[in-house]
Amino acid sequence: MSGITAERAVPDRPSRADSYLTVETGLASWLLTTDHKRIALLYMAAITVFFFVGGAGAVAMRIELFTPQADLLSADAYNRAFTFHGVIMVWFFLIPSIPVILGNFLLPLMIGARDLAFPRLNLISWYIFIAAGALAAYTLLAGGVDTGWTFYTPLSTAFANGHVLAAATAVFVAGFSTIASAVNFIVTTHLLRAPGLTWFRLPLFVWALYATSVVMVLATPVLAMVLLLIFAERAFGIPIFDPLRGGDPVLFQHLFWFYSHPAVYIMILPSFGVISELVTCYARRRVFGYSFMVYAILWISLVGFLVWGHHMFVSGQSVFASLAFSLLSFVVAVPSAIKVFNWTATLYRGQIVFDAPMIYALGFIGLFTIGGLTGLFLASVPVDVHVTDTYFVVAHFHYIMVGGAVSAFYGGLTFWWPKMTGRLYPEGWARFAAVMMFFGFGFTFFPMFIMGFLGMPRRYHVYPEEFQVWHVLASAGAVILAAAYLLPMGYFAWSLVWGRRASANPWDATGLEWQTSSPPPRENFLVSPAVDRGPYDYHPAHTGPPSMEREPHRPQGGQA
């Protein structure tokens, strides 16, 4: 989708006075900036901290689970560890990571705009996020919460001993930061697209961000409200879900999962967008079935709101409702499958380059497929009743959120790192980290499927001896996984000083963000871009990929 007009005018590197990184200096120029690119970096700094904090919870759990006995953590401390791991990783890492770091940075660049629609709102939403993070840090330092990240009532309202109110407030406040960003993204996508950039010429990452923002805007307020209800009941004794006075705790679960199932799509839809960019670029292929990719994204964001009850099959929900939710959950798997098939078809006859971002992308496709398929197990009522609250569920959602969303985040970060910083990362190390992440992930989470199916329940710090072999495998895998997460932080930091300078378009990718210098100037584009073609213009449409010039393809398995 190259803007022809922009192409010749682009220098590889901007002058120091132009680059958004150096145009202004001083701490105040960062903390008071309204530049979406700088705000993206502010978010990256904050979210990296939360990633470490949430990771610490995981480390504590994996160490504790190395042996069947309780040796490191008491029962109560273990409860607080997994709750904190969940709360931080869901609301302070996974939900914001791709949208507000990569999305904030790339959305205006990808649509040829100078900034987001409301730049000051963007900065305010960062401060709201920091305020929420401070509350979360307070919760941790004050002693933590023991309800699990789901805050189920009546545990959270009447019985829990931890700092439920502080944790609920932290998540509540974080929700407003999400909503502010989402409003910004929606308005930007509607009203700031470059001339000629029609809806069906948008890169899939923009579509994914748009759909994610819609889900955020419509789901997050329900979470905010249900946390407010919990707060009111616990702090002021106002009976909302109190069964003694006719209240219904299952109603809490309805409201909670009305948000929290779509929240899964808030985490995974942006990843879909990232993967679509990576797969096309490193296979040198137009994306297979562009319009179906778009419809699949929209379908997911719509039907994703209709399936929340599959988390409540054993809650006392009516059988009729369970059946309806089960059916709808199968329906929502279809568009995800469409996306996986289309990525695969995009690879077909592509000129595949196994650079680091592509390794992350291929890993994503594999892990997401496993996560999605096991999701179908859980969507069918009888199997779900068998594995509810076991490690099978834990493995399933980590395949989606960690194998899926975190892989995509690292892949996207690697891919766009030269654009964000103007430096190239060391390719060899990056490939090594990407491969290591795939295997570390598998070692950590695949054993959980097995032990979960054998009956190991989640959220316990002691367990029967027979499960130890799987737990040891998982803990050992977690060491590899942790190394694979830390390594990129090392070489990214290294590249800031010693990395080679990146050209404007080091990967020879399409997309408007590559039509400006690396790093981009403060105003994003020196010449306002105009667009005259669709996305992923890696080869002429209808003529097939460049690989056609190579030796002809032989059908497999045939004798002829």
Next chain:
Amino acid sequence: MSGAAAREATLQKPWRSLRREREAVSFGTWVFVASEAMFFAGPLLAYAAYRSLWPEAFAAAGRETDIVYGTVNTALLLTSSLTMAAAAEGARARLRRLTLTCLAATAALGLAFLVVKGFEYREDIHKHLIPGAGFRLDMPPAQLFFAFYWLLTGVHALHLSIGIGITVTLLIQAWHGSRPLPSPAFEGAGLYWHFVDLVWIFLYPLLYLMGRS
């Protein structure tokens, strides 16, 4: 200030035309309003579910609210929407006097609503309508009704207070001339105000009109 200069002064960073910026502010506020509507949908859903489970207790509890206060407040809020609409259209038409008077009237009507609400709350407390020990009615689910009464009116009053804050801020800015009248902010504030009014339009029949016949 000439029209063109005023437009220039109003235009914010990424926008190239005031028309586009105005559209963005209206649309952005509407998206936020949609989000807020989902926020209120949560407790309204819980209210509806409990009301369908405990109709008698809800009817008995509904009779305890004060319909006079409720109706007066509805009238106040509907009128404030009228003045807010006039203020927004006045600002767009650059009618300074109309805008300033109507913004002031809107804020005053909002404050009046809160004052009436305060008197109503005082009476409710006197009548032991706070859920918990010593509650006026002995049907436990009646406490559920009053849980929603306090919660919904409280959250609504909070929204209204924010609306009053925004209105007064705009009033001061327009008074000093630090915010030119073509600014899209007036329209955005108006949309938010009308949304707060909309919420009350639905709270009124649900909280005050039950069990009267």
Next chain:
Amino acid sequence: MTGLGENLPRNAGAIWHRILPVWVGLMALLAGTAAGAYLPLGRFNLVLSLAIAVAKATLVVLFFMQLRRPNPLLRLAASAALVFMAFLFTLTFADVLTRAAPTQPGTVTPQVTAPQQATGQRAF
């Protein structure tokens, strides 16, 4: 393009002329709903009062909140909220209305006013 209502009235008289009738309508509906609450209609009291609320909301949305302008964006946002609220209500009631009796709240719990419920040690 008239999409953003650039041709709206330019003087105070015209503005009031446009919106005052809406206010009169709202007040009439308010009087109607308050009076209607005292009619013995059984469960149709709720239907009546909600119908009047919807009518009032429609007036506000159309005449005060600019939805009458032919701007598809605003209508998109407004209808999105309505559609997703419908999702929330429909599917939750699909559970609440079809639950087996023993799992309905209240059917197996004591019906007397509880003593102050046993709350744990509350921190914070």
